[in-house]
Amino acid sequence: MAVDNSSPENPKRRDFLTTATTAVAGAGVTAACWPFVNSMNPAGDVMAKATTIASLKGIRPGEVKTVEWQGKPVFLFHREEKQIATMEGLGEGKDPEEDGERVKNPDWLVVVGICTHLGCVPARKKAGWFCPCHGSAYDNSGRILTGPAPRNLDVPEYEFVGTDQIIIGKTQA
């Protein structure tokens, strides 16, 4: 003996009630899922490591120091005059970008040391960097010259603190 839920005698009020209740319940269930989904996002202490303070002291002109930020390597490159001069223009690779756009202070290049192809750490060469994994080559502004990498080396958010310190990464506003 089954109840006929769709019989014409049932007033439309009941359908409205059922639909409205189901919709609210659905919204409630969706809302209840959010804390669980969000718990998988980086926790407070991980987010606190979102910024790194790096010292620029002791890096001689022409030298590159690698520091860690958010678990990733960051190249701090103290550029010499002639290296800066050769970086004029948009670069010769597939991702044209003005060198001036990629630095805050032309003496210092700060880029994330991860190849934009598949994530290896490029090795330092005389005129830039060369990725051993698949042969991408970058210039002294971190711009892609040849190879399969699609983009120039990423420039992270950073700020100068005085003249010999930078703070890499963005604190939550």
Next chain:
Amino acid sequence: MKRVVSWVDQRFPLTSFVKNSLTEYPTPRNLSYWWNFGSLAGVVLVIQIITGIFLAMHYKPDASMAFDSVEHIMREVNYGWLIRYMHTTGATAFFAIIFIHMARTLYYGSYRAPRELMWWTGQLLLLLLMATAFMGYLLPWGQMSYWGAQVITNLFGAVPFLGSELVIWLRGDFVVGDATLTRFFALHYLVPFIIVGAVAIHLVALHSVRSSNPSGISLSDKNNIPFHPYFTVKDLYGLCIFLIVYSYFVFFNPNLFIEADNYIPANPMQTPPHIVPEWYFLPFYAILRSIPDLLGGVIAMGISVMIFAAMPFLDRSKIPGGARYRPFYRGMFYFFVLNVIVLGYVGAKPPEGFLVPLGQVATFFYFATFIILPFGSKIEEKWLRKRGLPAEVEALISCEEFQKSERRQRQADRRKARR
């Protein structure tokens, strides 16, 4: 949508399954709210599994990291505090619901033929739940976690001959340690899924014999109504009430069920002055402590959990159903519940002064109720029949007898037709 469903139906009994077990499943029309607690337990099981899995994404089952990882969850993980409190409150809620569910079954005689297997699968579920809760309690690695586990694993030392080796094997170490913690974590993750399987068996048994009802007597088919929409809605309503109470504890009083001592990291060199298990183990803990002999206490505690399984055999009354028409049985039931509460109180306190003899008396009465039952139920039946059963009981009994004889006749006919 209909076409998708019919495509599936040609290959899988989806619609017929849903119809048979849910939408058109016949349920007695007189079920009271005491029948909500089974489905409620199922919901809490799901809550525990989901919150548990998300906790496991951040928890570290290592003695040097466990306590801190729980605090990391509480303080750093987004909504970690919520997931953790839901899990601890859920454990308490689970036992509260299960105890009420068991009380309902005892009061209404739902453990009697033909529902013995339901009762025994339920007994198995209770044991699995207790094991899961016990292992889960070690995981925060607080003082109470550590020492509770130390004491209870020590009990296995009471086993003759193998005792001490058994304890070491169980712990993976000479004392409760990192080895114990890691294996308890693995098993605590596993056993709930065994519980899910056992619940499935419990429900298959239910669908074979169908729900009992407050009158305790099988109703004729016309007194059944479809599970959907009547009891789906009623279960949903009961769920909402439960969630309100549950949410009160999760958001406004979550630490009521957490021992203060468990916020102190485990110290194997120092026992807290007062060891208490979680509230749902207190009555059994009291029974354990009431027997002065170690092995005796362990055996008594074991029997106190397992003796429920014997109920279908202990209750020998031919009066169908439960306490409703049986004043002696009803009195015994209330007395038993009161006794369990007394035992719980005794278990919560240190065993000093008048509490010791009180615990022993309460333990005696605990087992006495079960032992008296076979004799008391028979005497009660004679007395009730002499006094004359109320008309509706007579009517229901004769109806049940009629249905039984009908069923026997149908079976005999089927057997004849097969030959």
